[in-house]
Amino acid sequence: VTTVSPTYAEEIQHPEYGYGFDGVMRSRRDHLTGILNGIDTDEWNPEADPYLPQPFDAQNLEGKAAAKRALLDIYQLPVDEAALARPVIGMVSRMVDQKGLDLIAAMADGLPALDAAFTVLGTGEARYQDMWRTLAARWPDRIGVYIGYDERRAHLIEAGADIFLMPSRFEPCGLTQLYGLRYGALPLVASTGGLRDTVVDASPEHLADRTATGFTFTDIDAAGLGWALTRAREMYADRPAWLRLRDQAMRTPVGWEPSAARYAELFSDLVR
Numbered sequence: 001v002t003t004v005s006p007t008y009a010e011e012i013q014h015p016e017y018g019y020g021f022d023g024v025m026r027s028r029r030d031h032l033t034g035i036l037n038g039i040d041t042d043e044w045n046p047e048a049d050p051y052l053p054q055p056f057d058a059q060n061l062e063g064k065a066a067a068k069r070a071l072l073d074i075y076q077l078p079v080d081e082a083a084l085a086r087p088v089i090g091m092v093s094r095m096v097d098q099k100g101l102d103l104i105a106a107m108a109d110g111l112p113a114l115d116a117a118f119t120v121l122g123t124g125e126a127r128y129q130d131m132w133r134t135l136a137a138r139w140p141d142r143i144g145v146y147i148g149y150d151e152r153r154a155h156l157i158e159a160g161a162d163i164f165l166m167p168s169r170f171e172p173c174g175l176t177q178l179y180g181l182r183y184g185a186l187p188l189v190a191s192t193g194g195l196r197d198t199v200v201d202a203s204p205e206h207l208a209d210r211t212a213t214g215f216t217f218t219d220i221d222a223a224g225l226g227w228a229l230t231r232a233r234e235m236y237a238d239r240p241a242w243l244r245l246r247d248q249a250m251r252t253p254v255g256w257e258p259s260a261a262r263y264a265e266l267f268s269d270l271v272r
Helices: 006-011 022-027 062-074 081-085 101-106 108-114 126-138 151-160 176-183 193-198 204-208 222-236 239-250 257-271
Strands: 088-092 117-122 143-147 163-166 186-190 215-217
Touching (some): 006 193, 062 081, 062 151, 088 151, 101 108, 101 222, 108 126, 126 143, 176 186, 176 193, 176 239, 186 222, 186 239, 204 239, 222 239
Parallel strands (some): 088 117, 117 143, 163 186, 186 215
């Protein structure tokens, strides 16, 4: 029995995540394996992405700055010096409770206090679509929303955002946070499932040993999300620390090679 992350393999052995199969999973735990998904590193490659104004990588980030300008422009947000100095928080998501939209709704009035811009792409429940439309109407210079899906916008959000928001209540693996790592949009995620396995929190310990790649929160509620957003905003103001963190994130392996090796090892063991 395989699933798509080590943490999720543990979570589905408990009633909260097992949905009636937790007993079956516990009885099979010796035969249960969690192996992370990878991403298509050809399709999601900032060095050769046709949707971006210019290429970039961890060594040359001029293209990321150009992507930020293009992202703000396509969402009709200000592109002046002050706007470019603020962090852009991007989100590409289904607008449902599972993806943490209820957490955002509970703290929505506090979003402008972060002094950041938001660029949002997705569809889902009408109440959350209306929430984002209302927020964009109230703060048209800070919040841009596109209800629907657009491939170019999805790539521009990953490339142009400074922070990628993914506060899922549960997430077997997740891919968009992996795109964020590769494109230098630091993931801000709930500590669950594959998000916990792929994003290393910017705690003092992990900053010191240079393993940090983003921001996580373990109390999956509005207060936990607000705490993580505030931490990310404060760190963004410390430019040397932010640039080191972004560099670490962009150098994180996110392709299929390690996972494919794990599957090959598993199948070889089964044959033996």
